[in-house]
Amino acid sequence: MAQVLIHPQETYTPEAANNGYMLEVSGLKKTYAKKQALENVTFALKPGTSFGFLGPNGAGKSTTMKILTGIVKADSGSAKLFGKDMMQEPDAVSKYIGYVPQEITLYEKLSAYDNLEFFGEAYGVRGKELKKRIQEVLVRTGLLERSKDIVSTFSGGMKRRINIAAALLHRPKLLILDEPTVGIDPQSRNHIFEMIRDLNREGVTIIYSTHYMEEVEALCDEVAIMDQGSIKAMGPLGQLLEQYGQKSIYLEVPGLTEPPQDSDVNAYHKEGSGWLLETERSSAVMQRLLRLASQHAWDVKQLEVVRPSLESVFLKVTGTALRD
């Protein structure tokens, strides 16, 4: 299946390597027991990007991340971080990468501090510097007071925060998070979002995998939509919404039993107490609706241009709804 590649100013091609890109991934392929898990995955990231991988389970998001972290070997393709081949020189690039797996991978019988100490040392941080960084990440996660408590006594959200903290101790340049908010309460989710935004503001490049569209909208400035092992569309969030999102106008007038007819409206849907009018020419339609309202003295409760949703982008690009 052909890929749709969109980029703000320039489309990435392997030939454009080192053109300011921090991470360059080209033609990744992976097959598990005759099942194609990845098919020609290509993308590139500039430093400081917050990049979202959006797709259903089995789309290939985790496999891509595992290849980037060296857990899984790709059948073919290449990945370079700061110009270094991630498959040939894993030791040279591992210090730049922090990986937060989908599962909570912590030693439940050990304290939060002991877990952080282990992962810090595993990433090569030692002594006083490690102690200082543990303190830092504990403050960042809001768990400083609970640092000596055994992880098994933590709530799901607290465990998720420590799970992320364990990947930050070596101050990675690229933080890869694979669905880091699965099964947690809204408060912990917001805390994690804030952590990720802060890290991104501090210059850490983020790759964030999720199947929640609202998370991508809240955190990412660039998005790749994945389905069935390949990237179906990719680019800045606004541009994707502009290009693929379904634009519409919402009109709510009490007693309006039929939607107003307009040649520029493609479809009408009843939504709540009003009508959703799908159109590519929202300004013109809006002007005509205002005239109609004035002519018929409608008591307009709501009239607004509705922002396109990622859900509609996903539907358009893949032909299926993300929640199917």
Next chain:
Amino acid sequence: MKAMIIKELRLIGKDRRSFFFLLLMPILFIVMFGSVFNQSGSGASITLRTVDQDQSTASRALIGQMQGIMDIKQLPADSVNEQLDKIKQGQFTAMLVIPKGFEQSMKQGKPANIKLYQDPASQMETAPIQAILESISTQYRDQKQTGLLMASGETKTQAEAALASPIHIENVSASSDHFNMIDQVVPGMTVMFVFFIMITMARRFFEEKKTGLLSRIRTTRIKPLHYLIGMWFPFVLTVIAQCIILFAFGHFVYGLRLGDVAALSTVILSLSIAGTGIGLGLSFIVPGEGAAMVITQLISMGGAMLGGLWMPSYLLPQSVQTIGHFTPQFWAQHSLQDIIAHGAHFSDIWGSVLILLTFGLAGLAVALLRLPGFLRSAAN
């Protein structure tokens, strides 16, 4: 690797199941076997119920003589029939009755009968009683003959010399002067439960794999070989600590002599390498935790039986003794007993040490061969 070792030691320290299998169980077994063998080891453990119907000076003298050798329980003179019923019911195995007229017969120079009632189904238990009674009877005969010789004009020394046996049996211990069943039980139980570390090891490796921790560790700077050694070494230390605690328990509670401590330490080190090395290999070849549990029990219990951990090897059939030579348990027990009971030093046990190390290194080699596949399987 240091991070791995510290983390693993902390986890082992918090693992109550391991504590139960590695320390509590062997201590319970040592206490249990220790009490059984300590009781059976003392002479007072042979009990003989006695009914004295004569109530004379001679009968009391006989009972006094027996009391020095056996535990004599005197029963009322009229309870013979009741006690016989108890023998038939299997409540005890033997009873001695000194009938009325015992002293009178002795004074008259007639044979003085005593009756030993015994359960024919318990000949093993009654044989020592019979032997003791025959020995006492012989002493009475010797006293009588000495008296007769002295009456015919010989001195007491001459009479005793004339009656002395031409054969004198001198007891010389071929091993040491202090071998007892504790020397069998403490090393036996220690060696047996050392191999239970394999369950803990397999469980830890499967947990690492199942929870995704192994995959995550692979994204860090820890190399696969460092991971393997970092996981293995804490278990070697655990087994060394286990052996030290169990031998210290045997030493302080049961007075077990430790012999050459340097040689003992060498065997403990090689035993810990053997047990954990096999555990390492096992963790990398079995398909799951359940299979590891079954194989561990097979190795631990089977090896314990064949290797002479439950009873001295020489008591086992020859074929079992031969098979036992292929178990690490045999070489560990053999060398430990050599040190404890036979006063062996390093020069005497280095062969066993080499064999134990070979078992451990074979397990390590299997683990090294299987490591890449194990890591790959953890990624999916």
